[in-house]
Amino acid sequence: MESKIIFLLVLPPCILFSQGATDTLWSVPQLDGTICYRPGSGIFNMSTFSSGFSPGDGFDLILGEEVFCRDYLAFDLSSLSNSDTSSIIEIIIGIYQINAWGNDMPHTYPIWNMAGGDTHFCVLDHIDYGNSLDLGDWTAGDLGDPQTLHTNIGIISDNAVVEYKTMDVTQYIKEDIANGQIYNQYRMRFTIDTDFDGLGDLLDFRSGNSIVTKPYLAILYNDTTTITSPLQVSLNFHLKQNYPNPFNPVTTIAYMLPKTGKVELTIFDLTGSTVQTLVNGLQPGGSYEVQFDGSNLSSGVYWYRLEYERQIITKKMILIH
Template sequence: MFRNAIILFAFLFVLEAFAQEKESNYYLVCPRFTPYGSSFDVSLTITNTFPEADRFELLVLPGNAISLNKAEYKSVYEFAKLSLLDADIEDYQGEASYITVNLNDSSRSGGTVSQIIMNFKAEQTNTSGIKFRGAFKKGDTVLAYLNSPKDMTDENFIDVDVEFYKPQKVADKNILFNEDSFLKIDIDKKFSNNLLIEFWIKLNDAGIDFLKIYRNSYSQPDFTLSTNKFQMFNVSSNVQAQTFLKPYFNGKKSWYHIIILTSKKDESIYFYCNNTLVAKNNLPDFFEPDNVNLVFANTNTGKSFLIDLLRIEDFNNTLGFSFANMHSISFSSDSSSLVAQYKFDSPDEFLTENENIKLETSNLKFVKSDAPLFARSPELNINLLGSSYELEWKGGDYKQAAYYILEKSSDSKPYTPVFTVQADNTQEKTYSFIDAVDESSEIVYYRIKQQNNDGSIIYSSLVKVGQGESQPFTLGQNYPNPFNPKTSIDIEVIEDSEIEITIYSLEGREIAKLFKGSLTKGLHKFSFDGEGLPSGVYLFKVEAPNFTQTKKMILTK
């Protein structure tokens, strides 16, 4: 009870901070990653600041293809099922419901923090919405609405957009942890940088301990990851001080991405859920990445959870790199190295020898996955060749691709295909196409449409090209190339223009901004210093308002 109270009061702290900033008296959380046709939970946390109120009344208007299944009331003092009453709302065609919380009970009186968890069912749809209107009432008098205590009108609805994704075949399978299942991972590797662990999790029930982190030869865990009865993601430790805690709601049946990052510099360990920092603890004494055991285990009677795409990395990137790649089954980095990756598609993965990892498993079940894992999109670049454009693309999850289709749009018209090529699934290669300049259009957009083997489609980023009588600049190849560690980039500006020059890694991570501003007509030289960067291929991209050009350069040390 005491532990749950701490979590809920910490959540109240978040609620109050939000209220001060937004002039709101509620905290509403919807899931980010819910598959087609799945149920999902929405959490509404409120504080009763009206001692005279005798009830809280919540009107729920689900949007297209969404229906409300049930609702629960939770506080530190009690858990209770809430009744759903049909509501007849003018000009609303869906199934409207009222949820009423009786506030006359002393345990729900003024100042009490309350949580209402609503479970919804979604049909096959990409996006929908839900409208909420909550009011504290005394008799028939409204004391305050949820979204604006100062504005008591009949229009006080809170609008929430809910998005869904269609699972791809690339997700394949994941592992189901039923009662007494476990996966033990003993890490035995000397790390050059920091240890990063990331994985996807879907909880089928509330109140689950799912991961314990040990130092080798220690019988007690240093850290325990769990959700409590309020479905708040929590990190606890009996041995190390917690310097930051921000509870994060984890709804049942939705997927959540967890990152655990150790920092030698800060002597801290960070815990993220869906790219949000939820906890920070001091590292234990003698804690080294090569002295760590991970134990995913289900000791919760009658409960279950699923895990997909577990990675262990010797990490030397920014966290933005992991955030940007969390949906991809492939790993590629110029600064970090992969110690181990498990897709959990087959038990054979556990039989593959890895000198850095020792595994022990029990009672794991491989089931079809609906995790938000997608094929990586290709990278499209363009080069000016006189009166033509050379379009090149590579990368992405080429093993999943069936066809690449180069599409073109002129002057904001619909995209049309201009070139189709069958994908080579045996190796990563560069594809290219030469397209003539269309002088009848001022601006042209290109993109790559990747048709995957499972029928799914992903698109590359857009490339925008302005097609005036002359281009604003010409870009030469850097010199020397290869280089170590310095090189020069020459740009001849044809007409005065705003110019931006950026250096990127092959993964699209920004390395440096060489210039951003106005350049006059003439030849301009810029120097790039690769000191401190690892050897590899880098991109330098030059952008004007209506024209972009990218070239590659090679750093060799």
């Protein structure tokens, strides 16, 4: 491994250098829930105790009619460790999909038996239903409803793969913080209510009432540290973007150190859980390359973080099998 000595440069006071920090919020169990409607009889029902969400349609065998459901989830913004929106780089929502049903067949994405049925997917609406869920929130997310902040902000699932389904929701959380919202809330639904074929077309997700694989928000900050007195700071502490990216299953992470110091290079997932520590110890100044093998991991977004002499840099990488 080739290495070289890099000289330090004295910088003036009050220089800022970027760092990376992360935060994870889990959805609020008592605010996660499902509302279902039967268009034949006009009957609604609601649950906030289920361990799962099931957006889509089906057939109520007891009442003998079609039923379709919408699901609601909330995150408590007061639990954020840093609510300064200028420091937020990216926020990802993750909802774990455990099954899919198409025409009553498991492991099959919903099949809508109608013209244009293949254009209907499961989407999120950005809403505000406050500190409790009730039947009146059925239309929260519809155009014109006062509780709708943004309707159809994007597709959360378009396939039957069992995994965390993710979406970038940075814009919507920044808006909620700026507007003084206590909760960041969403409705999950299909862009069609029902196709009236008597067959189940729905997705199964974990809710905040689940013991494992709960919905989460993963927040990546660009924190800054102010240097208030003259200090020698290296311009050559650097973490490069992994290559290739996306990768399958091996990628290379390269970085540069200005002098000997304690180094830790860690891989972690969107929930903030550590996946693997690649480097942890003293290293002399120089250039380094480390390979990471994601063979045993599922496809998705991961972060890698380099810590050195109280400086931290975090970058994102994508694994695709």
